[in-house]
Amino acid sequence: MRIHVFNVVMIVAFVLGANSPILLAQKQDLKYGSQYQGKREDAAMQKFRSNRFGQFIHWGLYAIPGGEWKGKVYPGAAEWLQSSAKISSSSWNALVDKFNPSKYNPDEWAIMAKKMGVKYATITTKHHDGFCLWNSEYTDFDIEATKYNGDLIKEFVEAYKRQGIDVYFYYSILDWHHPDWRNDIKTDEDSIAFERYFQFAKNQLLELQAKFPEVKGFWFDGTWDESWKKNGKYSYEIEMALKAVNPDIIVNSRLRADDYGSRHFDSNGDLMGDYQSGFERFLPKNTDSTIVKMDWESCMTIPVNQWGYHKDWSLSHVKFADEIIEMLVKSVSLNGNFLLNFGPDGNGAIREEEVAIANEIGKWMTLNSDAIYNGVFANLEKQDWGYYIKNTKTNTLYGVLFNKPISNLIKVKLPKNVKLKGCVLSYDGQKSLQIIPHEKHYLVKLPKIMFKHPVVLEFKLE
Numbered sequence: 384m385r386i387h388v389f390n391v392v393m394i395v396a397f398v399l400g401a402n403s404p405i406l407l408a409q410k411q412d413l414k415y416g417s418q419y420q421g422k423r424e425d426a427a428m429q430k431f432r433s434n435r436f437g438q439f440i441h442w443g444l445y446a447i448p449g450g451e452w453k454g455k456v457y458p459g460a461a462e463w464l465q466s467s468a469k470i471s472s473s474s475w476n477a478l479v480d481k482f483n484p485s486k487y488n489p490d491e492w493a494i495m496a497k498k499m500g501v502k503y504a505t506i507t508t509k510h511h512d513g514f515c516l517w518n519s520e521y522t523d524f525d526i527e528a529t530k531y532n533g534d535l536i537k538e539f540v541e542a543y544k545r546q547g548i549d550v551y552f553y554y555s556i557l558d559w560h561h562p563d564w565r566n567d568i569k570t571d572e573d574s575i576a577f578e579r580y581f582q583f584a585k586n587q588l589l590e591l592q593a594k595f596p597e598v599k600g601f602w603f604d605g606t607w608d609e610s611w612k613k614n615g616k617y618s619y620e621i622e623m624a625l626k627a628v629n630p631d632i633i634v635n636s637r638l639r640a641d642d643y644g645s646r647h648f649d650s651n652g653d654l655m656g657d658y659q660s661g662f663e664r665f666l667p668k669n670t671d672s673t674i675v676k677m678d679w680e681s682c683m684t685i686p687v688n689q690w691g692y693h694k695d696w697s698l699s700h701v702k703f704a705d706e707i708i709e710m711l712v713k714s715v716s717l718n719g720n721f722l723l724n725f726g727p728d729g730n731g732a733i734r735e736e737e738v739a740i741a742n743e744i745g746k747w748m749t750l751n752s753d754a755i756y757n758g759v760f761a762n763l764e765k766q767d768w769g770y771y772i773k774n775t776k777t778n779t780l781y782g783v784l785f786n787k788p789i790s791n792l793i794k795v796k797l798p799k800n801v802k803l804k805g806c807v808l809s810y811d812g813q814k815s816l817q818i819i820p821h822e823k824h825y826l827v828k829l830p831k832i833m834f835k836h837p838v839v840l841e842f843k844l845e
Protein backbone atom coordinates (compact mmCIF):
# COMPACT_ATOMS: atom_id res chain seq x y z
CA MET A 384 0.00 0.00 0.00
CA ARG A 385 1.23 3.47 -0.83
CA ILE A 386 1.02 5.91 2.06
CA HIS A 387 1.29 9.57 1.13
CA VAL A 388 2.36 12.29 3.50
CA PHE A 389 -1.05 13.81 2.99
CA ASN A 390 -2.78 10.62 4.10
CA VAL A 391 -0.70 10.54 7.25
CA VAL A 392 -1.75 14.11 8.00
CA MET A 393 -5.36 13.10 7.45
CA ILE A 394 -5.02 10.17 9.83
CA VAL A 395 -3.49 12.40 12.52
CA ALA A 396 -6.24 14.96 11.97
CA PHE A 397 -8.86 12.24 12.19
CA VAL A 398 -7.47 11.02 15.52
CA LEU A 399 -7.49 14.59 16.84
CA GLY A 400 -11.16 14.87 15.94
CA ALA A 401 -13.39 16.71 13.48
CA ASN A 402 -12.89 20.08 15.17
CA SER A 403 -9.16 19.91 14.86
CA PRO A 404 -7.74 23.04 13.26
CA ILE A 405 -5.40 20.79 11.30
CA LEU A 406 -8.35 19.10 9.57
CA LEU A 407 -10.05 22.41 8.85
CA ALA A 408 -6.93 23.93 7.38
CA GLN A 409 -5.87 20.87 5.48
CA LYS A 410 -7.04 20.88 1.87
CA GLN A 411 -4.60 19.45 -0.55
CA ASP A 412 -4.15 20.75 -4.05
CA LEU A 413 -5.32 17.99 -6.33
CA LYS A 414 -4.98 18.08 -10.08
CA TYR A 415 -7.78 15.61 -10.68
CA GLY A 416 -10.03 16.12 -7.67
CA SER A 417 -13.48 17.59 -7.18
CA GLN A 418 -14.45 20.46 -9.47
CA TYR A 419 -16.56 22.41 -6.98
CA GLN A 420 -17.82 22.10 -3.44
CA GLY A 421 -21.41 21.64 -2.33
CA LYS A 422 -24.20 21.02 -4.82
CA ARG A 423 -24.45 22.08 -8.43
CA GLU A 424 -27.35 24.53 -8.61
CA ASP A 425 -27.72 25.18 -12.36
CA ALA A 426 -31.03 24.50 -14.11
CA ALA A 427 -29.89 21.17 -15.61
CA MET A 428 -28.92 19.82 -12.21
CA GLN A 429 -32.11 21.10 -10.63
CA LYS A 430 -34.07 19.29 -13.31
CA PHE A 431 -32.20 16.03 -12.67
CA ARG A 432 -32.84 16.42 -8.94
CA SER A 433 -36.53 17.21 -9.36
CA ASN A 434 -36.99 14.17 -11.64
CA ARG A 435 -36.38 11.84 -8.71
CA PHE A 436 -37.52 8.66 -10.46
CA GLY A 437 -35.71 7.13 -13.44
CA GLN A 438 -35.74 3.96 -15.51
CA PHE A 439 -32.52 2.02 -16.04
CA ILE A 440 -32.35 -0.18 -19.14
CA HIS A 441 -29.78 -2.97 -19.48
CA TRP A 442 -29.82 -4.32 -22.97
CA GLY A 443 -27.14 -6.00 -25.02
CA LEU A 444 -25.98 -9.33 -26.44
CA TYR A 445 -26.40 -10.95 -23.01
CA ALA A 446 -30.17 -10.67 -23.47
CA ILE A 447 -30.00 -13.52 -26.01
CA PRO A 448 -28.61 -16.29 -23.77
CA GLY A 449 -30.53 -14.79 -20.83
CA GLY A 450 -28.30 -16.46 -18.25
CA GLU A 451 -28.18 -19.86 -19.99
CA TRP A 452 -25.17 -21.31 -21.80
CA LYS A 453 -24.94 -24.79 -23.32
CA GLY A 454 -27.99 -26.00 -21.41
CA LYS A 455 -26.76 -24.75 -18.06
CA VAL A 456 -28.49 -21.90 -16.25
CA TYR A 457 -26.12 -19.60 -14.37
CA PRO A 458 -27.80 -17.95 -11.39
CA GLY A 459 -25.44 -14.95 -11.40
CA ALA A 460 -26.16 -11.64 -13.09
CA ALA A 461 -27.11 -12.32 -16.73
CA GLU A 462 -25.02 -9.42 -18.10
CA TRP A 463 -21.93 -11.05 -16.55
CA LEU A 464 -22.52 -14.41 -18.28
CA GLN A 465 -19.54 -14.16 -20.61
CA SER A 466 -17.33 -13.99 -17.53
CA SER A 467 -19.20 -16.37 -15.19
CA ALA A 468 -19.62 -19.12 -17.82
CA LYS A 469 -16.05 -18.50 -19.09
CA ILE A 470 -17.23 -18.06 -22.66
CA SER A 471 -14.54 -17.50 -25.29
CA SER A 472 -14.61 -14.20 -27.15
CA SER A 473 -15.24 -15.93 -30.46
CA SER A 474 -18.37 -17.64 -29.07
CA TRP A 475 -19.53 -14.40 -27.51
CA ASN A 476 -18.83 -12.41 -30.67
CA ALA A 477 -20.97 -14.89 -32.61
CA LEU A 478 -24.00 -13.56 -30.72
CA VAL A 479 -23.74 -10.53 -32.99
CA ASP A 480 -25.17 -12.66 -35.82
CA LYS A 481 -28.12 -13.64 -33.62
CA PHE A 482 -29.01 -10.16 -32.49
CA ASN A 483 -32.10 -9.04 -34.38
CA PRO A 484 -34.73 -7.77 -31.96
CA SER A 485 -37.88 -7.96 -34.09
CA LYS A 486 -40.15 -6.94 -31.19
CA TYR A 487 -38.22 -3.80 -30.34
CA ASN A 488 -40.76 -1.00 -30.10
CA PRO A 489 -39.18 1.91 -28.25
CA ASP A 490 -42.39 3.94 -28.35
CA GLU A 491 -44.07 1.17 -26.40
CA TRP A 492 -41.20 1.17 -23.89
CA ALA A 493 -41.37 4.93 -23.54
CA ILE A 494 -45.15 4.92 -23.04
CA MET A 495 -44.78 2.27 -20.36
CA ALA A 496 -42.02 4.30 -18.68
CA LYS A 497 -44.12 7.44 -18.79
CA LYS A 498 -47.10 5.62 -17.27
CA MET A 499 -44.85 4.28 -14.53
CA GLY A 500 -43.97 7.89 -13.73
CA VAL A 501 -40.28 8.16 -14.53
CA LYS A 502 -38.89 11.49 -15.71
CA TYR A 503 -35.58 10.15 -17.03
CA ALA A 504 -34.16 6.96 -18.47
CA THR A 505 -30.58 5.65 -18.53
CA ILE A 506 -29.76 3.07 -21.19
CA THR A 507 -26.65 0.91 -21.63
CA THR A 508 -24.82 2.09 -24.74
CA LYS A 509 -21.94 -0.29 -23.98
CA HIS A 510 -21.68 -2.79 -21.12
CA HIS A 511 -18.56 -4.69 -19.94
CA ASP A 512 -18.63 -7.02 -22.97
CA GLY A 513 -17.86 -4.04 -25.22
CA PHE A 514 -20.83 -4.42 -27.57
CA CYS A 515 -22.13 -1.03 -28.70
CA LEU A 516 -25.86 -0.47 -29.15
CA TRP A 517 -25.28 2.51 -31.40
CA ASN A 518 -23.52 2.61 -34.71
CA SER A 519 -19.98 3.57 -33.69
CA GLU A 520 -17.24 4.51 -36.13
CA TYR A 521 -14.59 3.32 -33.65
CA THR A 522 -15.54 -0.35 -33.55
CA ASP A 523 -17.17 -3.06 -35.63
CA PHE A 524 -18.50 -4.72 -32.52
CA ASP A 525 -21.72 -2.73 -32.68
CA ILE A 526 -25.33 -2.69 -33.80
CA GLU A 527 -24.31 -2.08 -37.40
CA ALA A 528 -22.67 -5.54 -37.50
CA THR A 529 -25.94 -7.26 -36.59
CA LYS A 530 -28.87 -8.17 -38.82
CA TYR A 531 -30.90 -5.44 -37.16
CA ASN A 532 -31.62 -2.70 -39.57
CA GLY A 533 -31.37 0.46 -37.54
CA ASP A 534 -29.70 2.27 -34.71
CA LEU A 535 -31.18 1.10 -31.38
CA ILE A 536 -29.95 4.05 -29.38
CA LYS A 537 -31.18 6.57 -31.92
CA GLU A 538 -34.65 5.04 -31.91
CA PHE A 539 -34.63 4.92 -28.13
CA VAL A 540 -33.62 8.57 -27.78
CA GLU A 541 -36.30 9.70 -30.19
CA ALA A 542 -39.08 7.63 -28.61
CA TYR A 543 -38.28 8.77 -25.07
CA LYS A 544 -37.99 12.35 -26.22
CA ARG A 545 -41.51 12.09 -27.65
CA GLN A 546 -42.75 11.16 -24.15
CA GLY A 547 -40.85 14.03 -22.53
CA ILE A 548 -38.46 11.69 -20.71
CA ASP A 549 -34.84 12.84 -20.31
CA VAL A 550 -32.26 10.41 -21.67
CA TYR A 551 -28.95 9.46 -20.04
CA PHE A 552 -26.31 7.08 -21.35
CA TYR A 553 -24.73 4.29 -19.36
CA TYR A 554 -21.19 3.54 -20.55
CA SER A 555 -18.89 0.93 -19.04
CA ILE A 556 -15.21 1.84 -18.96
CA LEU A 557 -14.38 -1.83 -18.45
CA ASP A 558 -14.12 -3.57 -21.82
CA TRP A 559 -13.66 -7.33 -22.30
CA HIS A 560 -13.59 -6.92 -26.06
CA HIS A 561 -11.02 -4.19 -26.61
CA PRO A 562 -7.44 -5.51 -26.96
CA ASP A 563 -6.01 -2.47 -25.17
CA TRP A 564 -8.15 -2.76 -22.07
CA ARG A 565 -6.11 -3.64 -18.94
CA ASN A 566 -7.13 -4.56 -15.39
CA ASP A 567 -3.89 -3.22 -14.09
CA ILE A 568 -0.85 -1.40 -15.41
CA LYS A 569 2.32 -3.36 -14.72
CA THR A 570 4.58 -2.61 -17.68
CA ASP A 571 5.27 0.26 -20.06
CA GLU A 572 3.45 -1.73 -22.71
CA ASP A 573 0.35 -1.81 -20.48
CA SER A 574 0.58 1.94 -20.08
CA ILE A 575 0.78 2.53 -23.81
CA ALA A 576 -2.07 0.14 -24.54
CA PHE A 577 -4.24 1.68 -21.85
CA GLU A 578 -3.57 5.16 -23.18
CA ARG A 579 -4.90 3.93 -26.55
CA TYR A 580 -7.94 2.47 -24.80
CA PHE A 581 -8.55 5.79 -23.08
CA GLN A 582 -8.48 7.58 -26.45
CA PHE A 583 -10.92 5.02 -27.82
CA ALA A 584 -13.35 5.48 -24.91
CA LYS A 585 -13.08 9.26 -25.12
CA ASN A 586 -13.70 9.17 -28.88
CA GLN A 587 -16.76 7.00 -28.39
CA LEU A 588 -18.15 9.26 -25.71
CA LEU A 589 -17.67 12.37 -27.81
CA GLU A 590 -19.22 10.49 -30.71
CA LEU A 591 -22.28 9.66 -28.60
CA GLN A 592 -22.57 13.25 -27.53
CA ALA A 593 -22.23 14.55 -31.11
CA LYS A 594 -24.77 12.06 -32.45
CA PHE A 595 -27.21 12.60 -29.61
CA PRO A 596 -26.88 16.20 -28.41
CA GLU A 597 -30.09 15.80 -26.40
CA VAL A 598 -28.38 13.43 -23.95
CA LYS A 599 -28.48 14.95 -20.46
CA GLY A 600 -25.62 13.04 -18.93
CA PHE A 601 -23.53 9.90 -18.61
CA TRP A 602 -23.63 7.06 -16.12
CA PHE A 603 -20.20 5.46 -15.92
CA ASP A 604 -19.54 1.96 -14.66
CA GLY A 605 -16.67 -0.55 -14.60
CA THR A 606 -14.25 1.91 -13.01
CA TRP A 607 -13.06 -0.14 -10.06
CA ASP A 608 -9.94 -1.69 -11.60
CA GLU A 609 -6.40 -0.68 -10.67
CA SER A 610 -5.73 0.52 -14.23
CA TRP A 611 -8.45 3.15 -13.93
CA LYS A 612 -7.64 4.09 -10.34
CA LYS A 613 -4.01 4.66 -11.29
CA ASN A 614 -5.15 7.03 -14.04
CA GLY A 615 -7.30 9.59 -12.25
CA LYS A 616 -6.36 12.06 -14.95
CA TYR A 617 -8.23 10.00 -17.53
CA SER A 618 -11.43 10.13 -15.53
CA TYR A 619 -10.94 13.85 -15.04
CA GLU A 620 -10.29 14.41 -18.74
CA ILE A 621 -13.43 12.56 -19.73
CA GLU A 622 -15.55 14.63 -17.39
CA MET A 623 -13.95 17.82 -18.72
CA ALA A 624 -14.25 16.80 -22.37
CA LEU A 625 -17.99 16.05 -22.07
CA LYS A 626 -18.62 19.29 -20.19
CA ALA A 627 -16.60 21.30 -22.71
CA VAL A 628 -19.09 20.23 -25.37
CA ASN A 629 -22.07 20.84 -23.12
CA PRO A 630 -21.61 22.38 -19.65
CA ASP A 631 -25.04 21.08 -18.58
CA ILE A 632 -23.88 17.46 -18.82
CA ILE A 633 -24.40 15.47 -15.62
CA VAL A 634 -21.80 12.86 -14.72
CA ASN A 635 -22.00 10.29 -11.93
CA SER A 636 -19.29 10.04 -9.29
CA ARG A 637 -18.47 6.47 -10.29
CA LEU A 638 -16.48 7.72 -13.27
CA ARG A 639 -13.95 9.42 -11.10
CA ALA A 640 -10.67 8.74 -9.44
CA ASP A 641 -8.31 11.45 -8.21
CA ASP A 642 -4.51 11.84 -8.17
CA TYR A 643 -4.20 9.13 -5.50
CA GLY A 644 -6.78 6.71 -6.89
CA SER A 645 -9.46 7.78 -4.44
CA ARG A 646 -12.86 7.04 -6.00
CA HIS A 647 -16.18 8.96 -5.86
CA PHE A 648 -14.77 11.31 -3.21
CA ASP A 649 -11.34 12.86 -3.66
CA SER A 650 -8.57 12.75 -1.08
CA ASN A 651 -9.98 15.92 0.49
CA GLY A 652 -13.32 14.19 0.98
CA ASP A 653 -15.10 16.22 -1.72
CA LEU A 654 -17.49 14.51 -4.14
CA MET A 655 -16.25 14.14 -7.71
CA GLY A 656 -18.65 14.22 -10.64
CA ASP A 657 -22.10 15.65 -9.97
CA TYR A 658 -23.83 13.10 -7.76
CA GLN A 659 -22.92 10.12 -5.60
CA SER A 660 -23.67 6.94 -7.53
CA GLY A 661 -22.20 4.32 -5.23
CA PHE A 662 -25.57 2.95 -4.14
CA GLU A 663 -25.88 -0.15 -6.30
CA ARG A 664 -28.68 -2.40 -5.02
CA PHE A 665 -28.80 -0.69 -1.64
CA LEU A 666 -29.90 2.59 -0.09
CA PRO A 667 -28.23 4.77 2.50
CA LYS A 668 -29.31 4.40 6.13
CA ASN A 669 -32.04 6.68 7.46
CA THR A 670 -29.56 7.83 10.07
CA ASP A 671 -26.97 8.91 7.48
CA SER A 672 -26.68 12.63 8.17
CA THR A 673 -24.08 13.31 5.47
CA ILE A 674 -26.07 11.90 2.57
CA VAL A 675 -28.80 14.55 2.70
CA LYS A 676 -26.16 17.21 2.02
CA MET A 677 -25.32 15.91 -1.45
CA ASP A 678 -27.01 14.76 -4.63
CA TRP A 679 -27.11 11.02 -5.05
CA GLU A 680 -28.88 8.24 -6.87
CA SER A 681 -29.52 4.63 -5.99
CA CYS A 682 -29.90 2.05 -8.76
CA MET A 683 -31.96 -1.05 -8.12
CA THR A 684 -32.81 -4.38 -9.69
CA ILE A 685 -36.26 -6.02 -9.50
CA PRO A 686 -34.92 -9.52 -8.73
CA VAL A 687 -32.05 -9.70 -6.22
CA ASN A 688 -29.26 -9.22 -8.76
CA GLN A 689 -30.27 -9.25 -12.41
CA TRP A 690 -29.72 -6.25 -14.66
CA GLY A 691 -29.69 -7.86 -18.09
CA TYR A 692 -32.50 -10.22 -19.13
CA HIS A 693 -32.37 -13.56 -17.28
CA LYS A 694 -34.81 -16.31 -18.27
CA ASP A 695 -35.30 -17.69 -14.80
CA TRP A 696 -36.64 -15.21 -12.31
CA SER A 697 -37.65 -18.01 -9.95
CA LEU A 698 -34.05 -18.18 -8.72
CA SER A 699 -34.29 -15.16 -6.44
CA HIS A 700 -36.87 -12.99 -4.75
CA VAL A 701 -38.69 -10.69 -7.16
CA LYS A 702 -39.55 -7.44 -5.42
CA PHE A 703 -43.19 -6.44 -4.95
CA ALA A 704 -44.26 -3.09 -6.36
CA ASP A 705 -44.83 -1.78 -2.82
CA GLU A 706 -41.29 -2.71 -1.81
CA ILE A 707 -39.99 -0.75 -4.77
CA ILE A 708 -42.24 2.21 -3.97
CA GLU A 709 -40.80 2.23 -0.45
CA MET A 710 -37.28 2.41 -1.86
CA LEU A 711 -38.28 5.28 -4.11
CA VAL A 712 -39.93 7.13 -1.24
CA LYS A 713 -37.01 6.51 1.09
CA SER A 714 -34.58 7.80 -1.54
CA VAL A 715 -36.56 11.00 -2.03
CA SER A 716 -36.90 11.47 1.74
CA LEU A 717 -33.08 11.54 1.91
CA ASN A 718 -32.58 13.88 -1.10
CA GLY A 719 -31.81 11.10 -3.56
CA ASN A 720 -32.97 9.83 -6.94
CA PHE A 721 -34.06 6.27 -7.61
CA LEU A 722 -33.22 4.42 -10.83
CA LEU A 723 -35.21 1.22 -11.35
CA ASN A 724 -33.82 -1.33 -13.78
CA PHE A 725 -35.51 -3.17 -16.66
CA GLY A 726 -33.87 -5.85 -18.81
CA PRO A 727 -35.59 -6.35 -22.18
CA ASP A 728 -35.18 -9.79 -23.78
CA GLY A 729 -33.26 -10.65 -26.94
CA ASN A 730 -36.27 -9.88 -29.11
CA GLY A 731 -36.69 -6.46 -27.60
CA ALA A 732 -39.73 -7.32 -25.50
CA ILE A 733 -40.12 -6.25 -21.88
CA ARG A 734 -41.08 -9.29 -19.84
CA GLU A 735 -44.61 -9.53 -18.41
CA GLU A 736 -43.45 -9.37 -14.79
CA GLU A 737 -41.73 -6.05 -15.44
CA VAL A 738 -44.73 -4.65 -17.29
CA ALA A 739 -47.00 -5.65 -14.38
CA ILE A 740 -44.71 -4.00 -11.81
CA ALA A 741 -44.42 -0.86 -13.94
CA ASN A 742 -48.22 -0.65 -14.14
CA GLU A 743 -48.64 -1.07 -10.39
CA ILE A 744 -46.05 1.61 -9.64
CA GLY A 745 -47.70 3.82 -12.24
CA LYS A 746 -51.08 3.52 -10.55
CA TRP A 747 -49.54 4.60 -7.28
CA MET A 748 -47.63 7.46 -8.92
CA THR A 749 -50.79 8.79 -10.58
CA LEU A 750 -52.31 9.31 -7.14
CA ASN A 751 -49.24 10.23 -5.14
CA SER A 752 -46.51 11.75 -7.28
CA ASP A 753 -46.80 15.14 -5.52
CA ALA A 754 -44.75 13.49 -2.81
CA ILE A 755 -42.09 12.37 -5.33
CA TYR A 756 -41.28 15.01 -7.96
CA ASN A 757 -39.50 18.00 -6.39
CA GLY A 758 -39.47 16.09 -3.11
CA VAL A 759 -36.70 16.71 -0.60
CA PHE A 760 -35.52 15.79 2.88
CA ALA A 761 -37.90 17.43 5.38
CA ASN A 762 -35.42 17.58 8.27
CA LEU A 763 -37.83 16.07 10.80
CA GLU A 764 -37.27 13.25 13.25
CA LYS A 765 -37.85 9.97 11.39
CA GLN A 766 -40.82 7.98 12.67
CA ASP A 767 -41.40 4.25 12.37
CA TRP A 768 -44.62 4.65 10.34
CA GLY A 769 -42.85 5.91 7.23
CA TYR A 770 -41.08 8.86 5.61
CA TYR A 771 -41.46 12.61 5.52
CA ILE A 772 -40.98 14.40 2.22
CA LYS A 773 -41.22 18.11 1.52
CA ASN A 774 -42.32 19.29 -1.91
CA THR A 775 -40.12 22.29 -2.71
CA LYS A 776 -42.42 23.63 -5.39
CA THR A 777 -45.60 23.76 -3.32
CA ASN A 778 -43.85 23.90 0.06
CA THR A 779 -46.07 21.08 1.29
CA LEU A 780 -45.09 18.53 3.90
CA TYR A 781 -46.05 14.94 3.23
CA GLY A 782 -45.80 11.73 5.18
CA VAL A 783 -45.80 8.46 3.28
CA LEU A 784 -47.18 5.70 5.46
CA PHE A 785 -45.80 2.17 5.11
CA ASN A 786 -46.24 0.75 8.62
CA LYS A 787 -49.65 1.29 10.15
CA PRO A 788 -49.54 0.91 13.94
CA ILE A 789 -52.02 -1.43 15.65
CA SER A 790 -53.15 1.59 17.69
CA ASN A 791 -53.92 3.48 14.46
CA LEU A 792 -52.12 6.44 16.01
CA ILE A 793 -49.04 7.89 14.40
CA LYS A 794 -46.56 10.25 15.99
CA VAL A 795 -45.57 13.55 14.38
CA LYS A 796 -42.83 15.59 15.98
CA LEU A 797 -42.23 19.10 14.71
CA PRO A 798 -39.82 21.88 15.66
CA LYS A 799 -40.95 23.85 18.74
CA ASN A 800 -42.30 26.87 16.86
CA VAL A 801 -44.28 24.87 14.27
CA LYS A 802 -47.89 23.79 14.85
CA LEU A 803 -49.75 20.94 13.20
CA LYS A 804 -53.10 22.36 12.10
CA GLY A 805 -54.44 19.53 10.02
CA CYS A 806 -53.74 16.26 8.31
CA VAL A 807 -55.36 15.12 5.07
CA LEU A 808 -55.27 11.49 4.03
CA SER A 809 -55.43 10.69 0.32
CA TYR A 810 -56.96 7.27 -0.08
CA ASP A 811 -60.25 6.66 -1.86
CA GLY A 812 -60.65 10.42 -1.96
CA GLN A 813 -59.55 12.86 0.73
CA LYS A 814 -60.25 12.69 4.42
CA SER A 815 -59.33 15.04 7.27
CA LEU A 816 -57.86 13.20 10.23
CA GLN A 817 -58.14 13.99 13.91
CA ILE A 818 -55.07 15.49 15.54
CA ILE A 819 -54.37 14.83 19.20
CA PRO A 820 -51.81 17.18 20.79
CA HIS A 821 -49.38 15.51 23.14
CA GLU A 822 -46.65 16.88 25.37
CA LYS A 823 -43.88 17.36 22.81
CA HIS A 824 -45.45 15.91 19.70
CA TYR A 825 -48.78 15.20 18.03
CA LEU A 826 -50.70 12.03 17.41
CA VAL A 827 -52.73 11.65 14.24
CA LYS A 828 -55.62 9.20 14.23
CA LEU A 829 -55.80 6.96 11.21
CA PRO A 830 -59.01 5.25 10.09
CA LYS A 831 -59.35 1.62 11.13
CA ILE A 832 -59.33 0.29 7.58
CA MET A 833 -56.50 -1.78 6.21
CA PHE A 834 -54.70 0.12 3.43
CA LYS A 835 -53.83 -1.92 0.37
CA HIS A 836 -50.87 0.27 -0.64
CA PRO A 837 -48.69 2.98 0.89
CA VAL A 838 -50.72 6.11 1.56
CA VAL A 839 -49.80 9.78 1.51
CA LEU A 840 -50.71 12.17 4.32
CA GLU A 841 -50.52 15.91 3.86
CA PHE A 842 -49.59 17.79 7.02
CA LYS A 843 -50.90 21.33 7.31
CA LEU A 844 -48.51 23.43 9.33
CA GLU A 845 -48.60 26.83 10.88
Ligand code: LM5
Pocket residue numbers: 441460462463604605607663682690
Ligand atom coordinates in the same frame (compact mmCIF):
# COMPACT_ATOMS: atom_id res chain seq x y z
C1 LM5 B 1 -20.19 -3.42 -8.71
C2 LM5 B 1 -19.20 -2.82 -7.96
C3 LM5 B 1 -18.03 -3.51 -7.76
C4 LM5 B 1 -17.85 -4.77 -8.31
C5 LM5 B 1 -18.83 -5.36 -9.05
C6 LM5 B 1 -20.02 -4.68 -9.23
C7 LM5 B 1 -21.04 -5.33 -10.01
N1 LM5 B 1 -21.81 -4.49 -10.87
C8 LM5 B 1 -21.56 -4.35 -12.16
O1 LM5 B 1 -20.61 -4.85 -12.70
C9 LM5 B 1 -22.58 -3.62 -12.97
N2 LM5 B 1 -23.14 -2.42 -12.38
C10 LM5 B 1 -24.58 -2.45 -12.55
C11 LM5 B 1 -25.16 -1.09 -12.73
C12 LM5 B 1 -24.78 -3.42 -13.68
O2 LM5 B 1 -24.46 -2.84 -14.91
C13 LM5 B 1 -23.77 -4.47 -13.29
O3 LM5 B 1 -23.51 -5.40 -14.31
